[in-house]
Amino acid sequence: MYQVGCVTAPLCGTMHLMDTTEPLATLVPAAREGDQHAWDAIVDRFLPLVGSVIRQHRLSEADGDDVSQTVWLRLVEHLGALREPDALPGWIRTTTRNECLRVINARGRMRPVDPQSEVGLDAVVDDIAHEDLLAAERRQVLRDALLELPAARRDLLLLLLDDPPVPYEEISARLGIPIGSIGPTRARALDQLRKITALRGIGPDPVGGGN
Amino acid sequence: MSRWDELGDDELMAELAEAVAETVDDPEVTERRRLAASAAFTWRTVDEELAELLHDSALDAGAAVRSSGDSPRSLSFIRGAVTIEIEVTGSSLLGEVIDDDASDEPAAVSLQRPGAEDRVTETDASGFFRFDDVAPGPVRFVVVRGGWSLTTPWATL
Numbered sequence: 001m002y003q004v005g006c007v008t009a010p011l012c013g014t015m016h017l018m019d020t021t022e023p024l025a026t027l028v029p030a031a032r033e034g035d036q037h038a039w040d041a042i043v044d045r046f047l048p049l050v051g052s053v054i055r056q057h058r059l060s061e062a063d064g065d066d067v068s069q070t071v072w073l074r075l076v077e078h079l080g081a082l083r084e085p086d087a088l089p090g091w092i093r094t095t096t097r098n099e100c101l102r103v104i105n106a107r108g109r110m111r112p113v114d115p116q117s118e119v120g121l122d123a124v125v126d127d128i129a130h131e132d133l134l135a136a137e138r139r140q141v142l143r144d145a146l147l148e149l150p151a152a153r154r155d156l157l158l159l160l161l162d163d164p165p166v167p168y169e170e171i172s173a174r175l176g177i178p179i180g181s182i183g184p185t186r187a188r189a190l191d192q193l194r195k196i197t198a199l200r201g202i203g204p205d206p207v208g209g210g211n
Numbered sequence: 212m213s214r215w216d217e218l219g220d221d222e223l224m225a226e227l228a229e230a231v232a233e234t235v236d237d238p239e240v241t242e243r244r245r246l247a248a249s250a251a252f253t254w255r256t257v258d259e260e261l262a263e264l265l266h267d268s269a270l271d272a273g274a275a276v277r278s279s280g281d282s283p284r285s286l287s288f289i290r291g292a293v294t295i296e297i298e299v300t301g302s303s304l305l306g307e308v309i310d311d312d313a314s315d316e317p318a319a320v321s322l323q324r325p326g327a328e329d330r331v332t333e334t335d336a337s338g339f340f341r342f343d344d345v346a347p348g349p350v351r352f353v354v355v356r357g358g359w360s361l362t363t364p365w366a367t368l
Contacts, residue, residue, distance in 0.1 A: 139230035
């Protein structure tokens, strides 16, 4: 099972579920006014996105902890300036990436590449066929998009992907939705997923997509 | 590869299954970060004067290639007539408060981090201040002098 961050309540127990599906247009102003529950709902929703960006940068666990904490502290101070709640996922993605780069650079983790040496970056790239890199990037984009879905929709897709398959009765019970709405919700979730990935401009040409 | 909007629902689900299958997330790490993220909210204030990051050498183009871990990292923050310069060498941190409207009185500089007591020092006659034994992690600085106070954005050291 793909862990999406709701560790204390696997697949986000009912209370989390309700909170994290609140639209950002509601959560962000509430957090700005000091509502800790709204803040926690934002955290639950986007912690997986922060973790995903950190993982892409291959930071150590401790550095990842530092970056994650800095991103959330920055968001606390940024809440007042965030006029467009829908811009939040992009802000979190950019801020996390920047903090990862700062940590990598500040600690000199990246070894200089000797231009004289044959064993440089090219050697790594040669190991993996170009097509594989594109496919890997495409899978990453898809995971990132999944993390931007409201938790209820994300959890439904993940349950539907589970192997062996989870019976609809159990999905219905775990998510607290009628069996009859599983199909339509799946369709809406996939539509939303397509829009998120399309917005990032990644489709026919995954490299250089604007994320 | 197909465009996302050309994929049917079942095809998209199949790609999702592949994408999701290759991830690893340690639940302990996730939970630790979630708690820290939740606690970050206690730092919420509504009336602080926030300085802007003017420059961070760790964000310079080419820093990754050039950096050896030995050269000091420099950060600067600005608001109005006040600039705060920070230079980090290992665990030592040398700072300078540059205030165009400077009075002679020293400024109080606090080094803040989550889960730790604030460390406070004063600038010397030239505006310099220093902190030693500063561990890696998120920090910010609050400078107070006479009638004003200034808070820097959080940064990871």
